[in-house]
Each structure stands twice: as structure tokens, then as C-alpha cells.
Amino acid sequence: MEKETGRLEAFSDGVFAIAITLLILEISVPNLQAAATSTDLLVAIGHLWPSFVAFLFSFFVILIMWINHHEFMRWVRVCDYQLFFANGLVLLGVTFVPFPTAVVARYLGTGAARGAAVFYCGTFFFISLAYQILLRSVTRRRRLLRDDIPDDLLARAHRAYNFGPLVYALATGLAWWSAIAGMALCASLWILWARFRYRSFEAM
């Protein structure tokens, strides 16, 4: 039995939109003493830089994940239950993102920075595995896909996504050695993906 993708996309869009908007709740207002001046407040907000870094990182990665999810779903003509549960795994990852984001926000500027970065990069390692499963569920049977999706687009997507878990595993290892290096590797991957997608769409 097969069903149309309409409500699946609407539900997933809802989860992505909520997860990306909840991120800000993890930044808490600095708690100053009654005598604090305006300068004190702006300095205290400046000290929240790890929160802002974590917020920006997670915002853009959820945005890119949403764009990619969008792309996969655009290929799908009909949707079976394996795809349903693979999509559920991806959403599990998406809803989890605010927690490692909060961990990085809280500990990036402390002596536990490397632990926070390992946890953060490791989360994206698992999410990239979920995307692998989703991609395989989508492309497993040609008849589930729209006719106008060329095979080499799927082949290219497979190559790009095989790359993902490898880089995230590396980033997770690297983060144990240097928090900044691990997170920078993740960020470089996102910029690469954004550029790749941008280019591949310009080319079509």
C-alpha cells in the first residue's frame, strides 16, 4: 500500500520549523545584580558568545537538513511504511538538536569545551546515519520515485551522503583533541553542502 507524501511533508516541516525556533529558548538572559549598568548588560550579553555560536551553528544545520529533506521528498511519488519510519528516525535527530546545542552553549567557554563539542559532533554523526537510511528508503525501489528524476542525480546524492558519516566521525574524534577544530570541520561540511546544492541547482 502506498500513500501520498502530503501530510508526511507537512508534519516534517512542522517539526523542522519548531526545532529551529526552539533553539533560542536555550539562551538565557544574563542575571545581573540590581545595580548593574547598561554597559554591564551589554558586556554580559557579549559573554554569551558560546550561546550565539551554538545558536548560529544549529540554525544553519537545521536549515540545510530541511532543504535536503525537501529535496528527497520532491523525488518521491509514493510513500511506503519503511519510508515513514526512516523519516521518523530523521525527525528524532532533528528534535534532539536543541539539547546538544544547549550543552555547547553552556560549556564551550569552559574547561569542558571538548566534551561538549564531542557530544555535539557525535549527535550529527548519528543524524547523518539517519539520513543515509532515509536516502536508501527513498531510492530503494525505482517505482517509488517520480519518473523525471535521473539516475545520475541519485548516484551523486549517494556519493555526497556516504561522505557525511565519515566526516562527522572524523569531526567527533577531532573535537576530543580541539573543540574548535571539531566544530569547524562540521561547519566546513555545511558550507560545502550549501555550495554544492547551490551549484547543482544552478547547473540544472
Add this chain to the structure above:
Amino acid sequence: MEKETGRLEAFSDGVFAIAITLLILEISVPNLQAAATSTDLLVAIGHLWPSFVAFLFSFFVILIMWINHHEFMRWVRVCDYQLFFANGLVLLGVTFVPFPTAVVARYLGTGAARGAAVFYCGTFFFISLAYQILLRSVTRRRRLLRDDIPDDLLARAHRAYNFGPLVYALATGLAWWSAIAGMALCASLWILWARFRYRSFEAM
């Protein structure tokens, strides 16, 4: 008077999507001392296992509840006010889920584990009653349903859902004796449902 199900589904999808995404807010970042190391942080995150268990459980149960809700609504051709209020009861249950989840997250690893598990399983007992009412509102009058929904599908659904409150009542009782046993019974029910749905759809 009857109305189409479009906005009812959109509203319900919104509530399911938000409830499933709010679950993560109940996991709070461990609060370590300034001198904490990266290892301390990862150990502290590991100690949050009851939160992760509660998160995973509630994530998958809301996902399955959404899939089932989806299925019921797919049968409906027109929608009257009794269905409207029955749907409201189900949504009441869905929006409530983050609270027992937080109770389990906070107390599963403590001496009050059994109380937390009783409250958690008991919540799903009430939700399964709400699903009973929804199912009855949907199937009550044949003319509200789409013509291509076979009667034996409805009969099978009734049998499957009659099962629900019984198992949850049992799980609630069992949880008072052992938290793990009660929650495992709930989980086994969800796996059963996911498999059942998977199978029944493969068969069609």
C-alpha cells in the same frame, strides 16, 4: 451539518508536531562546577539516561499515535461535531505527554521510579480511551466514511483498539510492582502496533 477534514487535520498535525518537538525541552543541561573537565561532562550526560529513555519512548509513541490518527482521518469523508470533540480529547492527551515524560526523566533513576512509571503508563491508559472514543466517532455512522473503506478494516481496527486500554491498564498495575516491567509492556505494545501497521499495509 458536515465539514471537510482539511483544517482539522492541519490543526491536529500541528499539535502532534509541536508535542513531539517539545519533548527535548524537558532534558536539562547538567549543571557542573566551573572546574569540570570534558570527561566529567560526558559522564554527566551519560547519567541523564532516564531522560533519554523517556525522550525515546515518548517520541516513538507520539509518532505512532500520529500515524494512527492519520489513518483514521484518511477514512473520514465528512466530519461532524462529535468527531470534532473526540479529536479534541485525543489532542488533550497528546499535549499532556511531555509532562509524564518529564516525570519519568526526573524520577526513573530514583527510589520513586515505580510512581513515575505508574503515572506514565496511566497517562497512556487514558489516551487509549480517547482513541477508543475517536474510533467510535469515526465509525459510528457509515455515511461519514469514504465508500472505499472495507467493513472488515474497521472491524480489525476495533479489535486492535479494544486491546489498547486492557494492555495499558495491565502495564499501569505492573509498573507499581516494577517500573521497568510496566514501561517494557508499553514499549512492546508500540512495537507490536508498528509491526501490525507495517504488515497490514504491505498486505493491502
Add this chain to the structure above:
Amino acid sequence: MEKETGRLEAFSDGVFAIAITLLILEISVPNLQAAATSTDLLVAIGHLWPSFVAFLFSFFVILIMWINHHEFMRWVRVCDYQLFFANGLVLLGVTFVPFPTAVVARYLGTGAARGAAVFYCGTFFFISLAYQILLRSVTRRRRLLRDDIPDDLLARAHRAYNFGPLVYALATGLAWWSAIAGMALCASLWILWARFRYRSFEAM
């Protein structure tokens, strides 16, 4: 200039769905000592009764507000900017509801119960004024409405909604004398509305 109501309804549905789902975040997990037993936990959850009352009240009132909003929008054929801003006022009220709900949850069982109930009923007094403005924006010009909406349906709606602010003003005053009496008057109004809507739809 006039625009179709599609995105207005989608946006409003989103706000209603989120507001109704956020209510649960205002109930916090009881904070017991390490030696607490399962019985202690269940007793402590029982002591949260004002939170559950507030949650139930606000859940059903938002649900009824959503159904009524739905109904108004069903009448509208085209939508001008006055309707846009009137709708904004109603949404302002809807997003505000979780705050008085939290106030009632926190203070209904204390010596400040009457103050909490006054604030809660007073909020709905203002929301009922916003609904008045929305209803007037919707019905102000016949050409904005669908042709098949009979005039006497609008007349009945006007009578029903004129009633609202009066009863809420009375409930707010009553709450200063007795918290329970004020909140019971609000609840009776909601039951009346739910029944009225149910009946009027059965009759059509």
C-alpha cells in the same frame, strides 16, 4: 485590494496549535528530596491539582476559540486589511493565554487564589472584546462574505457574541469574591458555547 484567506488561516491555525501545546510547559515536575518514595511522588503529583485544572480550562477554551475562529473564516470570501489586524488582535489574546494559565496554576491553591482568578477571567474579557472586533470586521461588508451564508446566521452570531464580554465582566467581578465561582462561570459559558455550536450544526 483583497486577498484569499489561505495563509491567514494557516498562520492562525499554527498559533492556536502552538498555544494549546505550550500550556503543558507551565506544569513543572515536583521537586522531591532524594529519599522520596513512589507514594510521595504520586501524592506530590496530586497536589498539582490547580495546575491540572488550569491546563484543562485553558485547553478547552483555546479549542473552542479555534473552532469559532474556524467558523468565522469559513464565512469569509475575501479578506481585507482591517480583518488582518482584527485577526492579529485575536491571536495576541490566544498567545497570551499560557501566562494567566500559569498564574492560576501557581496560585489557585493559595491565599492569592482570588487575584489569580480575577486575572484569568479578565484576560478572557479582553479576548472576548477581540472576538467582537473580529466578528464586526468579518460581517461589516456583505460583499466580503460567501453568498451562501444566510443573514440570520450572522444575526445569531452577533447575539451570541454580544453575550460574551458581559458574562466575562461578571465572571471577573465574581472571581474577586470567590475564585471558584468566577472560574465556574467562565466554564459554564464554554460548555454553553460548545453545546450551542453542536446544536446549531445539528440543526443545519
Add this chain to the structure above:
Amino acid sequence: MEKETGRLEAFSDGVFAIAITLLILEISVPNLQAAATSTDLLVAIGHLWPSFVAFLFSFFVILIMWINHHEFMRWVRVCDYQLFFANGLVLLGVTFVPFPTAVVARYLGTGAARGAAVFYCGTFFFISLAYQILLRSVTRRRRLLRDDIPDDLLARAHRAYNFGPLVYALATGLAWWSAIAGMALCASLWILWARFRYRSFEAM
């Protein structure tokens, strides 16, 4: 390659709807002592006025931002990746709003009021730059737009939006001198925009 705007609008609507509804979470229930009376509670709620001001301000500015976003998207016929990322920047701004709102809510009534107002106005300076980028992405290539959008509507929009960053920069500077003056300048801009939109639509 170009894609239709459907899911982009649905996702953006979701983010706007969630951001506007999360604002209320930043107002916390006053924490009174056990012996507090109903009058104490109402007085304490009155002392939350900076929270209510911040809530109202941010509610209406997100509503206006949503209406404008809506308007831009109405012009667009097809949507390329530059528009995708420009839209992402705007959403980054929208999701960020609850944080400066909470800062103003917490500090407007204190000696650090000017710092809070500078941060708040400065946030809208950056958001107005994001809207500039979005507007330019939308209008950059005539073939991305619907044919029935007249050129002078675009020209007027450009003039109106060039205005934005200038006024917000001024408001940010002014806020350092007087918190109230800076925030009043922002508010006057919103009223102007709401009136302008209202008028321009009446005229068409």
C-alpha cells in the same frame, strides 16, 4: 533550476507562528511568599509591565514582518537558491526575536534599561538588513516574479525598505541616550508601516 514557493512559505509561516507564540514563555509568573494575598498578586503582575511592553512590541513587529514576508512571497512566481538562503537569513532574525524581548522584559525597569533597548533596537537593525537582502533576491530578476506585479510597486517597496535600516540605526543610537526614545522610534516605524500597507492596499 527553480521550485515552487509552497513549502518555503509553509515552513516560514511555521517559524513566524512559533516565534510569535513563544514570546509569552519569557514572562515568568511572579514568585510570591506563601502568605501573599490576592492584592499582592495583582500588584506583582502590574510590576511586570516591562515584560508586557516587550511582549506587545515583539508581537506586533513579528506580525508586521509576517505580513511583509507574505507580500514579498506573493510576488514570486519561481524561487531559486539565492532566495532560499536570503529567506533563511530573515528566519534567523525572526527566531532570534524572543531573546532580545526577554532582555528588555528583564531590564527595562532597571538601571540597565538603555543597554537592553540598544540590544533590542540593534537586533531589528540587523533584521532590516536581512529584509533588504530578501527584497533584492526577490526583485533581482524580473523573470522570477509574477507578470501582474507592476514595476512601480517594486520601486515603492525598495524606497520603503531602504528607509528601514536607517531608522533602526538611528533608534539604536537614540536608545543609548534614552531607552524609551529608542523604543518609541521603533514603534513609530511599525505604526507607519502598518498604516502604509493599509493605505496602499486600500488604494489598489
